[in-house]
Amino acid sequence: MLFFGILSILLAVAFAKDTCYTDVGAACNSLPKPDRELMSNCNAKYGYTKKHHLVDLQSYANANIGISFEFLLMSSYFGNYEDQREGFKKLYRKFSDEMWEDAINTIKYITKRGGTMDFNQSSHFLKPTNVLELNELNSLAKALDRQKQLANEALRIHSTFTQINKEDDAALAHYIEEKFLEPQADRVRDLAGYTNDLKNLLTDDDPSVSIFLFDEYLQKSL
Incomplete structure (x- = not known):
């Protein structure tokens, strides 16, 4: 009987640690002026807990925003009156919109899991480059x-949530697989095909005609 009594106390202590229920009880006991900090566990956070996990997601969202603007500049460049490459303009505007949407979705997911977005978090894996005046x-x-x-x-990022003996987070891993890995595989494959096709076409005697026809193909296929 004594054993079960001690076990019950231990279980109660274990389940009471770091819970919203415990925080609410502490806050109610501090009435009439409850301290909001006493309810720090009443949030949407669960699963991944390391600070660098949140930083990775913030950095990735900011990277998508930055690249979205790069593609927008490229689209504007090819859509000016001198170049008039409507196919290239359409392609890069499409990528710009997709990168922007990926950034918004990432920010929504961060807040959905109880985090906050830091727009000052730098994208460590990207280096700024000049995207203007490219052929x-x-x-x-x-x-x-x-x-x-x-x-x-x-x-x-996906690998950090799927390694054995680390903070596995199947929900976040699935989110990255569904929202990023599959669409990015398609984008990389398409761009690799476009690059090699245009390179092969430019070996013809009149590359201007090849570029014109390729631009027409992009305009009709997108």
């Missing part, structure tokens, strides 16, 4: 590099 082939190469960088970072 058609160079722009495709730059776009491919950017998509690979995002894909590799998504894989790295």
Whole structure:
């Protein structure tokens, strides 16, 4: 009987630690002026707890925002009156919108899991580059590099939540797989195909015609 009594006390202490229920009880006991800090566990946080996990997600969201603006600049460049590459303009505007949507979705997921977004968190895996005044082939190469960088970072973040004996978080791992890994595989494959196809076309005697036809193909296929 004594054993069960001690076990009950231990279980009560174990379950009472770091819970919203315990915080609410402490806050109610401090009436009429409850301290909000006493309810620090009444939030949506669960699963991953390390600070660097949140930093990774914040950094990834900011990277998508930055790359979205890069693609927007590239789209504007090819859509000006001098170049008039409507296909390239459409392609890079599409990527810009997709990167922006990925950033918004990441921010929503951070807040859904009880975190906050830090727009000052730098993207450690990206280095600023000049994306203006690129020719058609160079722009495709730059776009491919950017998509690979995002894909590799998504894989790295995913691996931190699926390693044995570490803070596994199946929900976050599934989110990254569904929202990033699969779409990025398609983008990388498409851009790799575009880059090699255009490179092969430029071996013709009149590359301007090849670029024009390739731009027409992009405009109709997207």
